[in-house]
Amino acid sequence: MRIAVTGQTGQLVSCLREGAAQWGVEIMSLGRPAVDLTRLETIGPALIAVRPDVIVSAAAYTAVDRAEGDAVTAFRVNGDAAGEIARAAKAMGVPLIHISTDYVFDGIGGAPYAETAETGPVSVYGRSKRAGEKAVQAVGNNHVILRTSWIFSAYGANFVRTMLMLARDRDEVRVVADQHGCPTNGMDIAAAVVTVAHQMLEHRDDYDRRGIFHFCGAGATDWASFADAVFDAQAEFIGVRPRVVRIATTDYPTAAVRPPDSRLDTTLIERTFGFRAPAWRDSLPDVVKQLLGEDMRGTYGR
Numbered sequence: 001m002r003i004a005v006t007g008q009t010g011q012l013v014s015c016l017r018e019g020a021a022q023w024g025v026e027i028m029s030l031g032r033p034a035v036d037l038t039r040l041e042t043i044g045p046a047l048i049a050v051r052p053d054v055i056v057s058a059a060a061y062t063a064v065d066r067a068e069g070d071a072v073t074a075f076r077v078n079g080d081a082a083g084e085i086a087r088a089a090k091a092m093g094v095p096l097i098h099i100s101t102d103y104v105f106d107g108i109g110g111a112p113y114a115e116t117a118e119t120g121p122v123s124v125y126g127r128s129k130r131a132g133e134k135a136v137q138a139v140g141n142n143h144v145i146l147r148t149s150w151i152f153s154a155y156g157a158n159f160v161r162t163m164l165m166l167a168r169d170r171d172e173v174r175v176v177a178d179q180h181g182c183p184t185n186g187m188d189i190a191a192a193v194v195t196v197a198h199q200m201l202e203h204r205d206d207y208d209r210r211g212i213f214h215f216c217g218a219g220a221t222d223w224a225s226f227a228d229a230v231f232d233a234q235a236e237f238i239g240v241r242p243r244v245v246r247i248a249t250t251d252y253p254t255a256a257v258r259p260p261d262s263r264l265d266t267t268l269i270e271r272t273f274g275f276r277a278p279a280w281r282d283s284l285p286d287v288v289k290q291l292l293g294e295d296m297r298g299t300y301g302r
């Protein structure tokens with residue numbers, strides 16, 4: 001199976017590439033400068049040239065705080081480009097897996113969120129991702145919209161990497177303890193994407209296997225407890241760790257508002273596609289180890 005994926009260096013596309021041989025799939029990543037999601041005319045021709053069996057729309061404007069001051073670009077990339085990718089997929093007769101986020105919810109009293117729950121994004125990023133979902137839905141129904149949350153991996157920018165970087169020169173890190181959600185290992189969401197892709201191809205006209213599905217790591221947490229788990233793992237490998245000071249959102253001002261509780265309910269994807277979301281705690285130490293290894297090489301040379 002040949003999968004076209006948008007983005008080149010992002011977490012999910014990198015994880016798909018890492019798992020490709022093991023999962024027996026070919027990953028064709030499409031990124032800048034050839035495919036620039038702010039230039040919609042670059043999208044269709046590039047997708048057609050690749051002749052994919054399935055398209056995965058993974059690239060996005062993911063800088064949540066920066067998006068607050070750059071709404072035009074965020075909506076272009078997360079909203080308009082999503083629609084353009086869906087139109088190309090439809091023209092080619094190829095199923096589409098579009099990746100979305102827990103930040104489409106307001107996080108006030110609805111968690112764990114089912115797919116049918118009402119959305120109510122509270123940030124530019126969340127609103128632009130919701131616009132992308134609607135753009136995909138407007139084109140047709142040969143798609144899966146996979147909402148996930150709090151992705152971490154050995155690649156790209158993510159919370160685990162940020163915490164390890166802060167720990168290099170601090171013995172205390174202050175982290176919000178009143179925002180709850182579900183961390184997701186990038187390799188787990190990549191594996192889920194491949195399984196969904198296989199089943200969409202195998203069951204071409206099965207509309208139970210189409211629509212919105214939630215997938216995230218098993219075991220809800222909050223950002224401070226997540227940081228604690230990262231540093232527990234760090235301590236195992238290098239013997240030292242900073243203290244986590246649990247703070248309130250009001251003590252950590254950011255440009256974007258984040259949902260206080262965006263835990264996702266993954267029952268539907270488990271029932272429909274027959275796989276469970278693995279516990280993020282089980283695989284976190286391995287990612288921490290990879291990131292620490294990279295850091296050591298960067299700091300001390302090979």
Ligand SMILES: NC(=O)C1=CN([C@@H]2O[C@H](COP(=O)(O)OP(=O)(O)OC[C@H]3O[C@@H](n4cnc5c(N)ncnc54)[C@H](OP(=O)(O)O)[C@@H]3O)[C@@H](O)[C@H]2O)C=CC1
Pocket residue numbers: 006007008009010011012013031032035036037038057058059060061062077099100101102129147148149150151152156157
């Ligand atoms: N990160 C997270 O915690 C979560 C992410 N998601 C969603 O999952 C998907 C994958 O996220 P993740 O892998 O973490 O993303 P990353 O932030 O790691 O990477 C973003 C990717 O988008 C690409 N991109 C951004 N702008 C453009 C553009 N104008 N043209 C072309 N490519 C562009 C980047 O390109 P380049 O390679 O050139 O840098 C990069 O490959 C996204 O749809 C995101 O909204 C959902 C929930 C949680």
Ligand SMILES: Cc1cn([C@H]2C[C@H](O)[C@@H](COP(=O)(O)OP(=O)(O)O[C@H]3O[C@@H](C)C(=O)[C@@H](O)[C@H]3O)O2)c(=O)[nH]c1=O
Pocket residue numbers: 062063064101102103148149150151158159162166173174175176179223252254258
């Ligand atoms: C760096 C740092 C962050 N924080 C807070 C800020 C924020 O409320 C929370 C998480 O910070 P981040 O900016 O890493 O997380 P954020 O970028 O909001 O992560 C989100 O990214 C998008 C793309 C998604 O789709 C979401 O699922 C989610 O993963 O931790 C601290 O309290 N202390 C710190 O030292």
Ligand SMILES: [Mg+2]
Pocket residue numbers: 062063064065
């Ligand atoms: Mg961020």
